[in-house]
Amino acid sequence: MSDNTHGAMHEFVKGIIKENPVLVGLLGMCPTLAITTQAFNGIGMGLATTFVLVCSNIVISMLKKVIPGTVRLPCFIVIIAGFVTLIEFLMKGYLPEMYSELGIFLSLITVNCIILGRAEAFASKNTVIHSALDGLGMGLGFTLALFFMASIREIVGSGTWLAGTKFMIEIPWVHDNPTLIFIMPAGGFFVLGCLIAVINKLAKRKPPKEISCENCPNAAACSGKESCEAAAAK
């Protein structure tokens, strides 16, 4: 029993820092670069993705015996797209401002590598509870990375923090002389590059990461390690 709880705990915690999908796994780069101009947007995008990730992980692990192996990817994508449509409705109804801020990237959660990657690498092989926890951990790790990166870009690039909420803080001096380049596309690439370099430095003595798309020609499929290997074998 204690072993079981330990395992469940591990599935939850690993996604947050040790196997952080963005900073260590290098997945889901598109939304990470695109919507991190404001910390609040980062939280919104992160939580929307977490919702889709948890729901799709639960449903896929429940259906893992029903879905035939050969057509599993289209099945996964349809399940994911269904939940994305749901979150689009919820956000349009309750947070219309954030809905227009996130724009097209809300629909593009469907093709976020992290979600399909977890479906393929984890949810289609594990129990419902473990899959849900894995989804929650990975989602929170994603949210944390987005929030961290968006905070840097917002503070340096526009001199505010958490703009759009009632907790908004104006940074003195920086607010009058913002470094605009940080909230432009070029700044996104730059900040993410530096963040990953810092993570590399900190994690120097740790064992090499398991899933890495860095040297993988199939990175575009981004369906996790196993499917990458399968595609390479073809």
Next chain:
Amino acid sequence: MGYILILVGTVLVNNIVLSQFMGICAFLGVSKQMKSSVGMGAAVIFVMVCAAVITYPIYKLLEHFEITYLKTVAFILVIAMFVQMVEMIIKKLMPPLYKALGIYLPLITTNCAVLGVTITNVDESYNIAQSVVNAFGTGVGFTLALLLFSGVRSRINDSKLPETFKGVPATLIAASIVSLSFMGFSGLI
């Protein structure tokens, strides 16, 4: 004139990779060599144009039944099916083309740039000709970014870097500089 504006806009000003941040996975994954960049780019242009043509009547159908909120589900399913079908057809009928494009095709299904183009077409309410031009321009922009960047990358590989910046960080920072240079086009439209 409108078509030229769309073309210039998608290729240079709002380049899909460098200013819209779509298809980053493919951009970082495939831009290692010039040759694979060309293959990937050609496959992306082809799939994007076809996806634009196919999704146009489907959206009209969704509009007719007033279920346009299902566009994400419908579009991704159609793109996935289409890519799989094309792969099977060219494998059977055109082996040389399959050799050139084949390995890139399955990777394109989950490339957010393709879904992104079809959704942009709908959001901007382009007609069929504008949709095709938009898709073609976006694909060309993607290929251009990929080609330019594969050149930059081969230079990075030859240079001495601090250990921590090797690999992805250096690539991203180089991408930031390429993106900076594309900002110079922003006055064109």
